[in-house]
Amino acid sequence: MACSEFDLIARYFNRIEHLRRDVQLGIGDDCALLTVAEKQLLAVSTDTLVAGIHFLPDIAPADLGRKALAVNLSDLAAMGADPAWLSLALTLPKVDEAWLKAFSDSLFEQLDYYGMQLIGGDTTRGPLSMTLTIQGLIPAGRALTRSGARIGDWIYVTGTLGDSAAGLAIIQGHLQVTDAQARDYLIGRHLWPQPRVLQGQALRDLASSAIDISDGLIADLRHVLKASECGARIDLDELPLSQMLSRHADAEQALYWGLTGGEDYELCFTVPEINRGALEVALSHLGADYTCIGQICPLSEGIKFYRHDQVVELAWKGYDHFSPGQGGFYG
Amino acid sequence: MACSEFDLIARYFNRIEHLRRDVQLGIGDDCALLTVAEKQLLAVSTDTLVAGIHFLPDIAPADLGRKALAVNLSDLAAMGADPAWLSLALTLPKVDEAWLKAFSDSLFEQLDYYGMQLIGGDTTRGPLSMTLTIQGLIPAGRALTRSGARIGDWIYVTGTLGDSAAGLAIIQGHLQVTDAQARDYLIGRHLWPQPRVLQGQALRDLASSAIDISDGLIADLRHVLKASECGARIDLDELPLSQMLSRHADAEQALYWGLTGGEDYELCFTVPEINRGALEVALSHLGADYTCIGQICPLSEGIKFYRHDQVVELAWKGYDHFSPGQGGFYG
Numbered sequence: 213m214a215c216s217e218f219d220l221i222a223r224y225f226n227r228i229e230h231l232r233r234d235v236q237l238g239i240g241d242d243c244a245l246l247t248v249a250e251k252q253l254l255a256v257s258t259d260t261l262v263a264g265i266h267f268l269p270d271i272a273p274a275d276l277g278r279k280a281l282a283v284n285l286s287d288l289a290a291m292g293a294d295p296a297w298l299s300l301a302l303t304l305p306k307v308d309e310a311w312l313k314a315f316s317d318s319l320f321e322q323l324d325y326y327g328m329q330l331i332g333g334d335t336t337r338g339p340l341s342m343t344l345t346i347q348g349l350i351p352a353g354r355a356l357t358r359s360g361a362r363i364g365d366w367i368y369v370t371g372t373l374g375d376s377a378a379g380l381a382i383i384q385g386h387l388q389v390t391d392a393q394a395r396d397y398l399i400g401r402h403l404w405p406q407p408r409v410l411q412g413q414a415l416r417d418l419a420s421s422a423i424d425i426s427d428g429l430i431a432d433l434r435h436v437l438k439a440s441e442c443g444a445r446i447d448l449d450e451l452p453l454s455q456m457l458s459r460h461a462d463a464e465q466a467l468y469w470g471l472t473g474g475e476d477y478e479l480c481f482t483v484p485e486i487n488r489g490a491l492e493v494a495l496s497h498l499g500a501d502y503t504c505i506g507q508i509c510p511l512s513e514g515i516k517f518y519r520h521d522q523v524v525e526l527a528w529k530g531y532d533h534f535s536p537g538q539g540g541f542y543g
Numbered sequence: 544m545a546c547s548e549f550d551l552i553a554r555y556f557n558r559i560e561h562l563r564r565d566v567q568l569g570i571g572d573d574c575a576l577l578t579v580a581e582k583q584l585l586a587v588s589t590d591t592l593v594a595g596i597h598f599l600p601d602i603a604p605a606d607l608g609r610k611a612l613a614v615n616l617s618d619l620a621a622m623g624a625d626p627a628w629l630s631l632a633l634t635l636p637k638v639d640e641a642w643l644k645a646f647s648d649s650l651f652e653q654l655d656y657y658g659m660q661l662i663g664g665d666t667t668r669g670p671l672s673m674t675l676t677i678q679g680l681i682p683a684g685r686a687l688t689r690s691g692a693r694i695g696d697w698i699y700v701t702g703t704l705g706d707s708a709a710g711l712a713i714i715q716g717h718l719q720v721t722d723a724q725a726r727d728y729l730i731g732r733h734l735w736p737q738p739r740v741l742q743g744q745a746l747r748d749l750a751s752s753a754i755d756i757s758d759g760l761i762a763d764l765r766h767v768l769k770a771s772e773c774g775a776r777i778d779l780d781e782l783p784l785s786q787m788l789s790r791h792a793d794a795e796q797a798l799y800w801g802l803t804g805g806e807d808y809e810l811c812f813t814v815p816e817i818n819r820g821a822l823e824v825a826l827s828h829l830g831a832d833y834t835c836i837g838q839i840c841p842l843s844e845g846i847k848f849y850r851h852d853q854v855v856e857l858a859w860k861g862y863d864h865f866s867p868g869q870g871g872f873y874g
Binding site: 236237240241242243244245246247248250253254255256257258259260262264265266287288290291293297299300301303331332333334336337338339341343345347348350352355357358359422423424439 | 632
């Protein structure tokens with residue numbers, strides 16, 4: 213039997229055991245049909261992952277399935293939304309059943325974990341890439357945006373920064389780490405990022421702005437500053453670097469990764485002074501790590517970095533897929 | 544100045560003049576935020592278009608922008624939905640400003656025409672392809688699906704079939720048409736398909752099932768039959784072929800294209816006997832062409848083709864992106 217496109221989609225991606233009540237019609241028709249509860253806003257985000265640019269061409273399919281969803285969930289997390297539905301457009305060079313099984317098993321495991329449902333998609337032949345459109349729900353008026361930061365707000369990040377970049381460097385042979393535990397930790401941070409979904413929801417009424425750190429702290433913070441028309445002071449002494457990173461990379465390299473390394477998928481958010489106590493309680497209840505790394509200042513001050521209370525100059529930029537020399541990050 | 548990914552997206556795709564009231568937050572944050580009116584269902588569809596498979600690699604960017612949206616609108620049309628929002632994930636081999644301008648101008652012209660808004664997306668570097676996720680709204684309980692056809696229902700199609708395949712054959716040099724008007728018509732049907740949005744909405748309370756014809760009549764009708772657990776009798780004498788196609792291709796070739804040619808983006812739908820009169824009035828009011836081509840019959844009869852009331856055997860299948868020999872349709 214020829215394995216048609218339709219058979220292929222049906223076999224691996226149409227798993228009827230994964231059902232949400234708000235999905236009236238899932239995979240298998242021209243459109244999915246969905247109900248949105250009253251007073252809920254729909255949050256929608258789209259991300260493309262291309263082999264050789266967003267992931268290593270030889271990544272294990274199970275890792276790819278997990279990471280692809282995590283990358284998209286991270287956008288919902290940054291708005292404080294509850295994950296709901298996923299559309300998956302998958303472009304494959306050939307029909308490889310082992311690959312499809314491992315990829316889809318991993319994807320569905322994550323969808324289940326987050327109570328999500330795959331509602332549709334498309335499968336086509338071509339160079340390996342995928343586009344995920346993720347949808348979430350959020351009570352009206354409670355979404356976190358990039359534009360709400362105000363002068364005096366404190367700047368926080370969740371977790372630690374730069375681990376993912378270090379993990380990639382290990383995989384690519386640019387960083388040698390002999391300690392097996394550190395190696396596994398850093399590579400794991402690169403391959404299996406944890407979207408900060410619960411943290412995002414906890415921030416809903418407390419943070420004034422939020423963004424997820426996909427392109428590196430500096431690049432992503434700049435989006436917040438631009439949208440909020442503010443500047444920022446960042447205290448480099450406070451930058452949260454993991455022990456694994458600090459121990460196994462030299463200090464300048466660790467700092468560089470912490471500020472510009474992509475794919476940490478932590479959240480960067482701002483909090484008015486009045487909400488700081490409540491915020492720290494809320495995140496501590498989740499067992500979530502967070503660090504205050506600076507403060508929002510007037511636009512005219514731009515973005516300034518401090519070390520021991522002295523301004524320091526940095527010439528680094530965030531990772532940009534179209535910047536010369538960086539596009540083939542994974543090539 | 545280096546043209547960063549973010550600048551690029553902002554310049555061509557963030558056009559603030561296109562605003563819908565139900566878009567609380569459009570392009571420029573981690574997610575778009577959308578409101579869905581009470582008693583409306585959300586209809587969501589995703590389609591990927593890959594250069595060399597879904598469109599000719601040298602297609603004009605303006606044609607591509609128009610066609611990409613049309614292909615997705617056609618899925619909404621098949622459900623009877625009102626188009627609302629689009630997410631566009633665009634993968635480009637390089638930043639070509641002339642290409643981006645022509646593509647985006649054409650896309651926005653069509654978005655405007657349909658009262659839609661681009662709410663987000665992603666731009667990445669890689670082989671030319673794009674994934675569009677389109678969302679529409681439909682009053683609860685009134686969506687058309689593939690599963691509602693019942694024995695005795697009449698099978699209809701809008702417009703004419705096979706023109707797009709003939710147009711592609713002309714472009715590729717497989718069909719010689721000297722008559723300039725016919726040539727332009729057939730090529731136009733391939734390059735600029737018209738999604739049957741108004742027709743789909745008119746069918747809402749009248750048709751028992753509907754699908755859009757993207758992969759060829761037979762292939763798409765089979766989806767309806769499978770979902771509805773029915774068979775069908777198709778009267779080949781009634782198959783609507785344009786005069787341009789009938790005159791400029793031999794009869795067997797025209798029939799083949801009419802039954803299996805992809806990308807006509809007409810609708811195929813079924814109508815209970817009791818609704819036939821109302822349906823024909825509704826479509827005539829729109830000035831829309833439609834033809835009754837057969838009738839739904841029991842599943843056990845499968846799909847049968849008739850000519851002069853005699854069963855004829857056809858061995859053709861619909862176009863399938865993964866079938867051997869057909870995947871590189873545009874290669």
